[in-house]
Structures are given as C-alpha cells and as structure tokens.
Amino acid sequence: MRKYIGLPRIEGRAARQAHAGLPEGTWERELGKEGFFGPATHMYHRHAPTGWTSWEGPLKPRAFDLTRLDETQACPFEAGEVLFNGHVRLRHWRAPRSMDHLARNGDGDELIFVHAGRGDLYCDYGHLAIEAGDYVMLPRSTMWRLEASEPIVALLIECTNGSYLLPDKGLVGDHAIFDPAMLDTPHLDEAFEAQRDEREWRVRIKRRNAISTVTYPFNPLDAVGWKGDLVPVRINVRDIRPLMSHRYHLPPSAHTTFVGDRFVVCTFVPRPFESGEDALKVPFFHNNDDYDEVIFYHDGDFFSRDNIHPGMVTFHPCGFTHGPHPKALKNAFTPKKSGTEEYAVMIDTRDALEIGSAAAATEFEGYARSWQTPGAEPQAAE
Structure with missing residues (x-):
C-alpha cells in the first residue's frame, strides 16, 4: 500500500482539531488532495482567504442562471449543454409536454434530476411516476420516454464512462444516508400495459454525441417480464438522511449519493447545524486542487451563498481557494437558524470541465466579485 509523503505536524498557532477551536482572530483554509479523501493541511490566516479585490484571467468562480433558459426541447438529447468533459456531461432540459418518441443514450448512464414538474416515465423495465426532487438513474442504452402531467425541468447528468455506483459508506454501514431498499425500480403495472400500442414509434439513439433514428411499426416498450440486477432506480431527495456531526463540520464528500468514473454526485438536504x-x-475555506466543483441549487435557503436562487449553478474550477460568502461568515459560530434549509446537487469532477452553450448564455458575470462584499471580522470560538 502506498503512503503519502509527510507526517502530521503542527507549526505555529493552529487548531488541533480541524474546523473547530480556531486560534483567535484567524481564518482556516484546508489544502487537500483527492477531494477530501487524501492528505490535508489546515492553514490559519490573518485575513479571509477569499478577500480578493479584483480577478483577471480565465480561471475564476462562475455562476449560471439556468432559469433564463426558456427554450423547450422535445428530445432530452437536444437539451442545453451546461458543463462537460470526457467523463460527464451536464444538460438542462425543459420539457413542457409528453415525448412523442423514445430516447436511448448509447453514450452512457443517464441520471435525471427532476427540478420541477411531475409525470410518468416509461422504459424497457416498466413504469415509474416521477416528481420534483427525484433522481432517476437509467442504465446506458435503456429505451425510455416521458409523459409530463406538469411541465418538467430537469438536470441531466450523463456518466459517459463506466457505470453509476453507490458510494462506499465505510464505518457507518450500507444503510446510512439512504438504505438501498429505498431505491425504487420500475413496475410492469397497469399504466405500463396501457401505454402499449401498435402504432409506429421512433427511437432516437445518441452515440458519440450524434443522433440516429430507428423506426418500429409497434411500441418496443412491450416487455412482459425481466430479471437481473441491471435496472433503473429512483430516489427522492426527501428520502436522503444526511450524515451529521454535532461537533465537526463534515466535508461535502460525506453527502455522496452516486459515484461515476472520475466524478461523484452529492446531495445537500436540510440538517441541523x-x-x-x-x-x-x-462550509470551510478550501482549495480546489484536484477537482472541479459544481452545485445545482434546487430548493430552499442557500445559507452559504448570497444572491443565489433555485435553478442556478455555481462552478468553482480547480486551482483557487473558495468558501462561504461574507454574509454567511457572520454566522460561522452563531447561526440565526437551527439548521440548513437547502436542497442542492453537487458534482465534483476529477477532470477539468468545459463550459457549454447553455451556461455561457446565462452567466452571472459579477459572481467572482461577490466575495468583495464587506463581511465579518475573523472569528473564533470563545
């Protein structure tokens, strides 16, 4: 087994426990490797690590307001590209009505996060009712379509290499965060039986990011049974029970929901402070030294970010220090509320992300300057 270079050491004024008991008049900054899983050092500074006065060059924190995208797409593969690399693609899909065709993603597993609306999803495996807050994971090449009873807005997170897996929950056991028994699977129920017909159906297939169309003289969603462990699953954010520590602020990795190849999907849900x-x-100040960080804001009061509303995305690329906005820092030790009231989806990627056309069209240009707002003086616990 390989070991990291260096030993735990302390130099000067420092807290013995990370994220607690900060030396008077200091700000803590975590320098870590492998997205909170590798070796780390905690620095204690006289000034806030995000106290910059200007920002120049291509590397910077960015925010995108996807609510400004009012264009609708009949097909999920036409959804606006937000961010992407060779392992994951994020698209924003606005579907006001039912699909008149089937979709089949030959490029990877599709994770649909339903931001708004409700409806019924039909696929090779059967029927699932879906609503806001649902994650629906469809294995690569699953044929599916959506009937919207209310207009759907969704974030599509495509895993283009490997498969979506559940995280290793380690010492807390497999039933922490959510019991795998909470994952719903499709049913060959009456609704599925009723959707079958003999009219002509088109299947739009995405492969190498190009679309092909195959036409059948019947509905190919006509399964009468299936068995196996390759299957779509659904879970709602309301059914996620976050890990908590009364005396230590846990890193975002503690809230991992799904694991892809070289990226993870985490879910922030309400929890006590x-x-x-x-x-x-x-959240503590930390460096992005190995991962790009993306957060999609779904619902609630986003206490660590100012001027952020549901439907927005923040993007913190690898290479600089970031942390909570000045307003949140005033409550670093004495928050005005008893807990968080937010629902958000975080995607951490090991490889650099490119900005897609949907994000570029909706960028909030002043985001990098938002940390310049006068904020709290350095605080430490009494």
Whole structure:
C-alpha cells in the first residue's frame, strides 16, 4: 500500500482539531488532495482567504442562471449543454409536454434530476411516476420516454464512462444516508400495459454525441417480464438522511449519493447545524486542487451563498481557494437558524470541465466579485 509523503505536524498557532477551536482572530483554509479523501493541511490566516479585490484571467468562480433558459426541447438529447468533459456531461432540459418518441443514450448512464414538474416515465423495465426532487438513474442504452402531467425541468447528468455506483459508506454501514431498499425500480403495472400500442414509434439513439433514428411499426416498450440486477432506480431527495456531526463540520464528500468514473454526485438536504460551541457551522475555506466543483441549487435557503436562487449553478474550477460568502461568515459560530434549509446537487469532477452553450448564455458575470462584499471580522470560538 502506498503512503503519502509527510507526517502530521503542527507549526505555529493552529487548531488541533480541524474546523473547530480556531486560534483567535484567524481564518482556516484546508489544502487537500483527492477531494477530501487524501492528505490535508489546515492553514490559519490573518485575513479571509477569499478577500480578493479584483480577478483577471480565465480561471475564476462562475455562476449560471439556468432559469433564463426558456427554450423547450422535445428530445432530452437536444437539451442545453451546461458543463462537460470526457467523463460527464451536464444538460438542462425543459420539457413542457409528453415525448412523442423514445430516447436511448448509447453514450452512457443517464441520471435525471427532476427540478420541477411531475409525470410518468416509461422504459424497457416498466413504469415509474416521477416528481420534483427525484433522481432517476437509467442504465446506458435503456429505451425510455416521458409523459409530463406538469411541465418538467430537469438536470441531466450523463456518466459517459463506466457505470453509476453507490458510494462506499465505510464505518457507518450500507444503510446510512439512504438504505438501498429505498431505491425504487420500475413496475410492469397497469399504466405500463396501457401505454402499449401498435402504432409506429421512433427511437432516437445518441452515440458519440450524434443522433440516429430507428423506426418500429409497434411500441418496443412491450416487455412482459425481466430479471437481473441491471435496472433503473429512483430516489427522492426527501428520502436522503444526511450524515451529521454535532461537533465537526463534515466535508461535502460525506453527502455522496452516486459515484461515476472520475466524478461523484452529492446531495445537500436540510440538517441541523453543529451544536459544539467551538465548531464551524458553515462550509470551510478550501482549495480546489484536484477537482472541479459544481452545485445545482434546487430548493430552499442557500445559507452559504448570497444572491443565489433555485435553478442556478455555481462552478468553482480547480486551482483557487473558495468558501462561504461574507454574509454567511457572520454566522460561522452563531447561526440565526437551527439548521440548513437547502436542497442542492453537487458534482465534483476529477477532470477539468468545459463550459457549454447553455451556461455561457446565462452567466452571472459579477459572481467572482461577490466575495468583495464587506463581511465579518475573523472569528473564533470563545
């Protein structure tokens, strides 16, 4: 087994426990490797690590307001590209009505996060009712279509290499965060039986990001049975039970929901704030030294970010320090509420992301300057 270079050491004024008991008048910054899983050092600074006064060059924190995208797409493969690399693609899909064709993604597993609306999803495996807050994971090449009873807005997260897996939950066991028994699978029920017909159906297939169309003289969603462990699954964010620590602020990786090849999908859901008097109660300052970080804001009060509303995306590429906005820092140890009230989806990618056309068209240009707002003085626990 390989070991990391270096030993745990302490130099100067430093807290013995990360994210708690900060030396008076200091700000803590975490320098870590492998997305909170590798070796780390905590620096204690006289000034806030995000106290910049200007920003020049292509590397910067960015935000995109996807609610400004009012164009609808009949096919999910026409959805607006938000961010992408060789392992994951994020698209924003607005579907106000039912699909008149089937979709089949030959490029990867499709994870649909339903941001708004409700409807019925029909696929090779059967029928699933879907609503806002649902994750629906469709294995690569699953044929499917959506009947919208209310207009659907969804974030599509395509895993283009490998498969979606569940995270290793380690010491807390397989039933933490959510029990795998909470994952719903499609049913060959009456609704599925009723959708079968003998009219002509088109199947739009995406492969190498190009679309081909295959036409059948019947509905190919006509399964009468199936068995196996390759199957679509659904879980709603309301059914996720977050890991919590009363005396220590847990890193985002503790909230991992799905694991892809060289990226993870995490879910932030409401939870109580840490109760320890000396514990940080907001996300800690940290460097993006190995991963790009993306957050899609779904619902609630986003306490660590100012001027962010549901339907927005923030993008913090690898290479700089970031953390909570000044307003949140005022409540670092004494928040005004008893807990968070947010639902958000985070995607951390090991490889650099490119900005797609949908994101470029909706960028909030002032985001990098939003940390310049006058904020709290350095705080430490009494």
